[in-house]
Amino acid sequence: MQIDKIKIADFNTKNLAKHQQKLNFSLDTISNCEGIIAKLIAFQIAIPSWALGTGGTRFGRFAGGGEPSNLEEKMADIGLLHSLNDASGAISLHIPWDIPEDYDAIKKLAQQYNLKFDAVNSNTFQDQPNQAHSYKFGSLQNVNKAVRQQAVAHNIEVIKHGVALGSDALTVWLADGSSFPGQLNFRQAFENTLESLQEIYAALPSNWKMFVEYKAFEPNFYSNTVADWGQSYMYASKLGKQAFTLVDLGHHLPNANIEQIVSLLLMEGKLGGFHFNDSKYADDDLTAGSIKPYQLFLIFNELVEGMDAKGMNHHDGLGWMIDASHNIKDPLEDLLQSVEAIMISYAQALSVDRAALKIAQQENDVVKCQEILQEAFRTDVRPLVAEARLRAGAALNPVQLYRDLDIRKALIQQRGAKSISTGL
Numbered sequence: 034m035q036i037d038k039i040k041i042a043d044f045n046t047k048n049l050a051k052h053q054q055k056l057n058f059s060l061d062t063i064s065n066c067e068g069i070i071a072k073l074i075a076f077q078i079a080i081p082s083w084a085l086g087t088g089g090t091r092f093g094r095f096a097g098g099g100e101p102s103n104l105e106e107k108m109a110d111i112g113l114l115h116s117l118n119d120a121s122g123a124i125s126l127h128i129p130w131d132i133p134e135d136y137d138a139i140k141k142l143a144q145q146y147n148l149k150f151d152a153v154n155s156n157t158f159q160d161q162p163n164q165a166h167s168y169k170f171g172s173l174q175n176v177n178k179a180v181r182q183q184a185v186a187h188n189i190e191v192i193k194h195g196v197a198l199g200s201d202a203l204t205v206w207l208a209d210g211s212s213f214p215g216q217l218n219f220r221q222a223f224e225n226t227l228e229s230l231q232e233i234y235a236a237l238p239s240n241w242k243m244f245v246e247y248k249a250f251e252p253n254f255y256s257n258t259v260a261d262w263g264q265s266y267m268y269a270s271k272l273g274k275q276a277f278t279l280v281d282l283g284h285h286l287p288n289a290n291i292e293q294i295v296s297l298l299l300m301e302g303k304l305g306g307f308h309f310n311d312s313k314y315a316d317d318d319l320t321a322g323s324i325k326p327y328q329l330f331l332i333f334n335e336l337v338e339g340m341d342a343k344g345m346n347h348h349d350g351l352g353w354m355i356d357a358s359h360n361i362k363d364p365l366e367d368l369l370q371s372v373e374a375i376m377i378s379y380a381q382a383l384s385v386d387r388a389a390l391k392i393a394q395q396e397n398d399v400v401k402c403q404e405i406l407q408e409a410f411r412t413d414v415r416p417l418v419a420e421a422r423l424r425a426g427a428a429l430n431p432v433q434l435y436r437d438l439d440i441r442k443a444l445i446q447q448r449g450a451k452s453i454s455t456g457l
């Protein structure tokens with residue numbers, strides 16, 4: 034289903050006076066509001082094709098109803114999000130969960146919803162029906178060359194799907210590792226993985242990027258073969274200039290200083306992309322900004338500072354994507370909340386007084402440094418984010434309009450109460 038533009042306009046008209054009041058206060062208190070709003074309008078966050086349905090835990094899954102059961106319906110859902118917030122204009126496909134059957138039809142659909150194809154994702158963390166070899170003991174790292182070759186061939190096939198759709202990046206996340214000491218020779222696992230990645234890298238079109246995603250633990254519990262940013266950086270450096278590290282916020286050990294990781298990877302020109310989510314304990318895949326909004330702001334603070342230092346475009350210099358799971362919330366509401374949290378953190382980071390911060394840092398004025406950052410964090414930038422949406426023809430309050438229009442109810446009527454998303 035698509036939302037009638039008139040309904041969005043009506044909603045905005047109804048809420049305009051209140052918005053204007055808040056916006057006027059922001060315009061008075063935050064400097065360079067126009068510059069911030071322009072950057073917010075350009076900023077887009079990709080939605081992964083696996084995030085439109087209800088996820089689950091290893092204990093159970095509680096379906097939400099009206100879930101998209103094929104790629105076309107998933108694109109319709111992202112189109113819906115994008116019409117509400119004008120900030121979700123890209124889809125990230127997961128192969129083989131969402132193999133496009135008719136490229137032209139899918140591309141046409143994307144055009145209709147104003148969506149781009151973000152990075153394509155390979156999957157060697159589970160076995161597919163009729164697969165010759167199992168990934169139980171790893172894929173690109175496997176001691177058996179035939180298994181590695183199968184995993185390499187899969188990644189090359191994913192690139193081909195991406196090329197046909199107009200994507201320009203491949204994300205490789207490996208579940209490879211070991212669950213018990215002694216199970217693996219670490220060096221051999223690294224070398225096998227590197228060799229496999231090199232074969233995939235050789236198949237990349239020249240305008241493509243390869244993102245090497247790391248994860249501290251899980252599903253393996255003793256070692257992961259790409260466990261942290263340092264290991265990812267080693268692979269990316271050895272592979273070449275088209276390879277980059279991808280940071281997923283949930284893939285660190287507790288209390289890791291992610292903002293510092295981001296800053297240094299940017300400095301080295303090796304930060305490729307981001308997966309947003311939030312967590313309290315481990316890789317919880319919760320709504321971005323729901324647990325640690327200050328951390329999200331600090332990360333964006335380094336992103337903005339680091340990208341500006343390199344003269345990078347904020348909106349396309351890196352790959353921006355949500356990677357979350359929705360166990361108890363309506364996935365579409367959850368995604369709207371995540372995008373909102375990301376935009377707020379980005380706007381806060383854009384509002385930091387960088388010149389003053391630089392002086393305070395040079396003077397070792399620790400108190401002043403903190404004051405400057407917290408001034409930006411504690412200033413309400415939500416009216417700027419809403420204004421960016423208003424100017425782009427989207428809704429002042431996407432979650433509210435989604436509820437006012439009873440969209441989930443309509444989706445359940447259309448798709449049924451028990452539809453299940455592919456891949457979950």
Ligand SMILES: [Mn+2]
Binds near residue numbers: 206246281308356
């Ligand atoms: Mn991820």
